[in-house]
Amino acid sequence: MIDLGRRIARDMAAPFADEVDAKARFPAEGLGALRKERLLGALVPTEVGGLGRSLDDVAALCDVLGQHCAATAMIFAMHQIQVACLVRHGMGTPALRDYLGDIAEQQLLIASVTSEVGVGGNTRTSVSALLRQGGRYSLTKDATTVSYGEYADDLLITTRRAPDAPPSDQVLVLARKGDFQLEKKGEWDTLGMRGTCSPAMYVTASGSEEQVLPVPFADISGQTMVPVSHILWSSLWLGIATNAVARAAAFTRTEARKKPGTMPPTAMRLAELSNTLQLLRASVHDVANEAGQLMSSGNTHALSSMSFALRMNNLKISSSQLALQIVQQALLICGIHGYKNNTPYSLGRHLRDACSAALMVGNDRIYNTNASLLLVVKDE
Amino acid sequence: MLDDIRAILREHGRLAIDQLGNDTDLYLAGLTSHASVNVMLALESRFDIEFPDHMLRRSVFESISSMHAAIEEIKQSETTQVTVAS
Numbered sequence: 001m002i003d004l005g006r007r008i009a010r011d012m013a014a015p016f017a018d019e020v021d022a023k024a025r026f027p028a029e030g031l032g033a034l035r036k037e038r039l040l041g042a043l044v045p046t047e048v049g050g051l052g053r054s055l056d057d058v059a060a061l062c063d064v065l066g067q068h069c070a071a072t073a074m075i076f077a078m079h080q081i082q083v084a085c086l087v088r089h090g091m092g093t094p095a096l097r098d099y100l101g102d103i104a105e106q107q108l109l110i111a112s113v114t115s116e117v118g119v120g121g122n123t124r125t126s127v128s129a130l131l132r133q134g135g136r137y138s139l140t141k142d143a144t145t146v147s148y149g150e151y152a153d154d155l156l157i158t159t160r161r162a163p164d165a166p167p168s169d170q171v172l173v174l175a176r177k178g179d180f181q182l183e184k185k186g187e188w189d190t191l192g193m194r195g196t197c198s199p200a201m202y203v204t205a206s207g208s209e210e211q212v213l214p215v216p217f218a219d220i221s222g223q224t225m226v227p228v229s230h231i232l233w234s235s236l237w238l239g240i241a242t243n244a245v246a247r248a249a250a251f252t253r254t255e256a257r258k259k260p261g262t263m264p265p266t267a268m269r270l271a272e273l274s275n276t277l278q279l280l281r282a283s284v285h286d287v288a289n290e291a292g293q294l295m296s297s298g299n300t301h302a303l304s305s306m307s308f309a310l311r312m313n314n315l316k317i318s319s320s321q322l323a324l325q326i327v328q329q330a331l332l333i334c335g336i337h338g339y340k341n342n343t344p345y346s347l348g349r350h351l352r353d354a355c356s357a358a359l360m361v362g363n364d365r366i367y368n369t370n371a372s373l374l375l376v377v378k379d380e
Numbered sequence: 381m382l383d384d385i386r387a388i389l390r391e392h393g394r395l396a397i398d399q400l401g402n403d404t405d406l407y408l409a410g411l412t413s414h415a416s417v418n419v420m421l422a423l424e425s426r427f428d429i430e431f432p433d434h435m436l437r438r439s440v441f442e443s444i445s446s447m448h449a450a451i452e453e454i455k456q457s458e459t460t461q462v463t464v465a466s
Contacts, residue, residue: 124413166410218407218438306436372417376424380433 005061008033014068020195021349026151027195030072041104043083050104055292059235066239070353071195077232082110082156084228089220095210111152117142121361125167129160138206147198153177170217175205192352223303227312231288234319237357238284241323244330244350245277251334251345266333273329280322287315306377313366320357327354392418402444416441429454
């Protein structure tokens with residue numbers, strides 16, 4: 001499957017990546033190819049028609065897609081995070097189980113509505129609340145960013161369990177096409193990740209009460225949404241860094257061939273860079289592997305522990321920092337050829353896309369959470 | 381011990397604890413992750429214990445009863461260690 005991913009990345013994402021970035025347009029070609037190969041249903045269990053792949057497999061796909069088009073990779077990652085939540089916490093509800101089958105059959109694309117005006121980047125707080133009547137729910141939500149919302153089929157939305165529920169008492173709700181409206185409240189004109197099309201949206205949604213996931217969002221968040229997010233994002237950032245190093249390496253080899261027998265000055269920098277990339281790769285794979293095993297063995301105990309949360313947070317922070325650092329160093333190697341656009345060594349898009357990593361969610365917020373955890377976690 | 385736990389929840393958990401039963405879900409009552417860390421610290425200080433990592437999970441701090449049970453468990457295992465040592 002990884003070869004398939006590589007082919008899709010090279011043939012259907014890479015050729016359009018620069019244009020997707022320049023025009024801030026949805027990477028329809030890449031997503032189309034992913035759909036054609038049934039990869040939107042990669043995490044959906046085979047018993048309901050999906051590919052039944054593991055978190056590791058999907059992480060590897062995010063890496064290879066990230067090497068060629070970070071926007072395609074991010075959209076794919078965000079979708080898989082929502083699917084993971086449904087698979088791990090919704091298979092027990094008939095309506096949600098059937099929906100997972102629909103994802104696999106129709107290759108439906110799901111967008112996440114977790115951000116909200118008034119809560120900053122704190123996804124464990126909601127202002128909006130669920131209203132219920134006659135077996136149906138309804139809600140409105142002022143979301144600060146909905147990635148590819150305009151292009152998604154369905155939405156997974158966080159909201160307060162009820163109008164009288166405290167801000168942190170949240171549920172996760174599925175809204176299907178036809179049952180929600182998105183009112184665009186701005187444009188998506190950003191430094192990087194331009195093809196993810198993530199403007200602010202005012203969301204109005206309703207649906208059957210069966211579409212409210214039965215598990216408290218606190219548990220979904222800790223056991224699935226946060227770890228899967230951090231692992232898939234880190235994997236695609238690793239992809240960006242990997243391609244940046246590949247370009248720096250190609251440049252260095254081109255220089256070396258001009259004067260065989262001499263060591264180009266950039267070769268030493270490339271040696272340093274290769275080392276840093278290996279560090280990032282090892283970290284991402286190690287944590288992804290641990291989380292994947294805990295998830296596939298259903299170890300809720302370990303998945304809901306504070307020490308697990310600490311490790312997942314650390315992965316996000318270090319990956320976001322290392323990926324950007326690697327791209328910057330690759331740029332130093334490629335020099336003007338990396339600085340210019342439209343050369344085989346261009347690194348502008350990589351740099352701008354990598355800049356998003358420390359901001360989604362803001363690293364300071366995560367450091368603060370970790371500081372709090374470290375007051376009690378002994379990390380035995 | 382239950383009164384001490386309630387006092388800590390009132391002060392550090394910022395909950396209107398008098399209205400809540402021993403088995404009431406504290407998260408549904410408004411206990412946040414951040415406040416629960418402060419509660420954990422206060423409990424460690426008050427009862428002179430350390431929560432081992434395997435007990436640092438949401439379910440342990442979900443209710444007054446679950447916290448009480450956890451503290452009892454830690455105190456008992458500490459007693460056992462002391463007995464073994466001497």
